[in-house]
Amino acid sequence: MLESIALGYFCCALTVSLFSFGKRISYLNALTISIFLTPISGLIAVLKSDRFLRVSHYITRYQCPQCKMEFTEPHIVCPHCEEKKLQIDLHQIKHLQII
Numbered sequence: 502m503l504e505s506i507a508l509g510y511f512c513c514a515l516t517v518s519l520f521s522f523g524k525r526i527s528y529l530n531a532l533t534i535s536i537f538l539t540p541i542s543g544l545i546a547v548l549k550s551d552r553f554l555r556v557s558h559y560i561t562r563y564q565c566p567q568c569k570m571e572f573t574e575p576h577i578v579c580p581h582c583e584e585k586k587l588q589i590d591l592h593q594i595k596h597l598q599i600i
C-alpha cells in the first residue's frame with residue numbers, strides 16, 4: 502500500500518517535471534522541487550517560470566552573384582572571380598541568426 506502511494510507520488514513528480522521543457526526552469530530543478538516540496542509545488546514552479554528567450558539578430562554577409570561565394574568581410578570585387586580576370590561587385594545579404 503505504502504509502496505503504491507510512493508510510486509504514484511514519484512510518477513506525479515516525473516509528470517510535473519516533464520512540463521519544464523521549453524521553460525527557463527530545468528528538468529532536474531522541477532523534479533527536485535516536485536519530489537521534496539510535493540508535485541503541486543513543482544507544478545506551480547513550472548507554470549510560473551517563463552519560456553526560453555530566443556535571441557535573434559542579423560549577420561551581414563557579402564555574396565558574389567557570379568560564383569555564389571559568401572564572404573564575411575566586405576570586398577570591392579569578388580576575390581575568387583578576380584583570379585579569373587572578372588570584376589564582379591559583391592552584394593550585401595543579411596541572414597537571420599537565432600541563438
Ligand SMILES: [Zn+2]
Nearest residue numbers: 565568579582
Ligand atoms: Zn565570384
